Amino acid sequence: MGKRLIAEFLGTFWLVLGGCGSAVLAANFGGEGNPLGIGLLGVSLAFGLTVLTGAYALGHISGAHFNPAVSLGLWAGGRFPLKDLVPYVVAQVVGAIFAGWVLWQVASGSPDFVAPDPAAAGAFASNGFDALSPGGYTVAAAFLCEVVLTAMFLVVILGATHARAPAGFAPIAIGLALTLIHLISIPVTNTSVNPARSTGVALFAGSGAIGQLWLFWLAPLVGGALGGVIYRWLGEPDR
Numbered sequence: 001m002g003k004r005l006i007a008e009f010l011g012t013f014w015l016v017l018g019g020c021g022s023a024v025l026a027a028n029f030g031g032e033g034n035p036l037g038i039g040l041l042g043v044s045l046a047f048g049l050t051v052l053t054g055a056y057a058l059g060h061i062s063g064a065h066f067n068p069a070v071s072l073g074l075w076a077g078g079r080f081p082l083k084d085l086v087p088y089v090v091a092q093v094v095g096a097i098f099a100g101w102v103l104w105q106v107a108s109g110s111p112d113f114v115a116p117d118p119a120a121a122g123a124f125a126s127n128g129f130d131a132l133s134p135g136g137y138t139v140a141a142a143f144l145c146e147v148v149l150t151a152m153f154l155v156v157i158l159g160a161t162h163a164r165a166p167a168g169f170a171p172i173a174i175g176l177a178l179t180l181i182h183l184i185s186i187p188v189t190n191t192s193v194n195p196a197r198s199t200g201v202a203l204f205a206g207s208g209a210i211g212q213l214w215l216f217w218l219a220p221l222v223g224g225a226l227g228g229v230i231y232r233w234l235g236e237p238d239r
Contacts, residue, residue, distance in 0.1 A: 001084070005091040007062035011054040012095035013102075015047070015066050016200045020125035021103050022046035023190075044182035047191070052175030059171065067194040068092055068217075069224030073154035076228030079161075089196075096200025100124075104204045118206030125201045126209035127192040127216045135187040139215065142189045146219035147226065149181045150193045154227025155234075162235060192216040193223070 023043045030036045038046070055064040063080070065071045068089040074080035104124075107113055116123035121134045128134075129142035137145075156177040160170040178193075185191045192198045198216035202209035 004062040007058040008091040009095035011066040012092040013099040015050040016099035018050035019047035023125040048175040048179030055171035069220035073224030073228035092196040096196040100200040118208040124205040126205035147223040150223025151227035158231040
């Protein structure tokens with residue numbers, strides 16, 4: 001269990017550092033309209049690549065959850081024991097917070113660094129709704145988006161890792177699914193589908209992101225459990 005928890009810590013650290021780091025450091029590098037900035041498409045791809053590479057590197061150790069909603073969804077889908085749920089979630093959250101701290105240290109090393117505005121949408125790659133949504137989406141729209149996309153993420157994960165699925169390709173499908181999720185929902189919530197990812201940067205983004213963090217725990221957990229239950233009913237039992 002110790003090695004599994006370290007793998008979850010490292011994998012979640014990698015996801016937040018790679019995904020949120022691309023948003024903070026590279027999305028608008030050189031200013032708006034600069035061809036060196038990677039933009040929405042680049043950030044979406046970065047999140048997918050972190051899961052893809054992390055799953056190949058660490059999946060054989062811990063299962064490569066890197067996300068409390070995924071751990072809960074795998075339990076709901078009959079693939080993960082309840083007794084391991086809390087330790088996994090703790091390891092994931094600690095890894096995400098450590099990644100947020102490292103990202104803060106790197107970002108603040110720039111002469112152009114400005115502390116995040118707690119009232120600004122997407123400050124320090126944080127998630128939000130209403131005034132803190134990149135597109136100004138309401139709390140109801142943000143909640144629905146996060147629930148549905150997390151549920152579908154679990155359907156992809158459970159299907160891609162089924163015993164009858166093509167062997168060795170699950171991380172590719174899962175990474176591409178997360179890329180697609182970001183392409184859909186960055187304008188809505190700046191994309192969470194992962195309570196640990198949201199927590200890891202909200203603590204450094206200020207009071208606005210922290211005050212809305214409840215939604216980015218509740219909605220992904222509801223969606224993860226829903227996706228697990230749906231696939232458990234829909235899919236052939238995994239023997």
